[in-house]
Amino acid sequence: MNWGHKIIIVFVVFAAGLLTLVTKSMRTRIDMVTPDYYSEELKYQQVIDGKQNAGALSTPVIIAQADNTIAVTFPRELHQRELTGKVTFYRPSDSGKDVDLSLQPDNDGQQLISKQLLTKGQYKIKVQWTMDNKPFYQEQLINIY
Template sequence: MNWGHKIIIVFAVFAAGMLTLVTKSMRTKIDMVTQDYYGEELKYQQVIDGKQNAAGLSAPIMVAQPEEGIMITYPRELLGKTINGRLTFYRPSDAGKDIHLSLQPDPSGHQLINRQLFIKGQYRMKVQWTINDQPFYQEQPIHIH
């Protein structure tokens, strides 16, 4: 085999490799963090204010994983107050597996979430609420096992 044939074989292998890479990259699913990223960016000042307000509480919102499910424990300042807010469990690997719930603490400041809603793996818990028109925001990673 002469050197001309070897060059053609190298180019053919290179072209086949490039086509394989392009095909695989076209089939890869990429989820955005949010579909309305521009609108969320405009509201980000509320998140900054919410983080500052949440830092002023006596304790952060705590997450535990007993056998019954996922237990959310709210700070004592929130007990007995009217809370409007939402709890989001963001799944970075698949936006279709995100979980959105409303904040519904019991009188003792706990909220139990059914474990069946979750798939084992990494989530980012985002808690956003208001009390007397004052925004609060907390975010933390959790691993469901």
């Protein structure tokens, strides 16, 4: 085999590799953090205020998982108070597995969430609520097992 054939083989292998990379990159799914991140960015001041308000509570919201449930427990000063808000289970690796639930704590300030709503893996749990027209916000990473 002479050097001309070797050059042609190298170019063909290079072109095949390049086509393979382009094909794989076109098929890769890329999720945005949120589909409407611009409007979410404009609302971020509420998150900052909510974090400050939540930091002023006697204890943070406790998020713990048991065998079949995840318990979201609010501090004592929030028990039997009217709270409106939501709990968001944000899955960074797949937005299709995100779960939004309305906040409905019982009289002891606890809300139990079934693990059957979630798949195993890492979630960022975002708890947003309003009490007396004041925003509150807390987030925590958790691995669902």
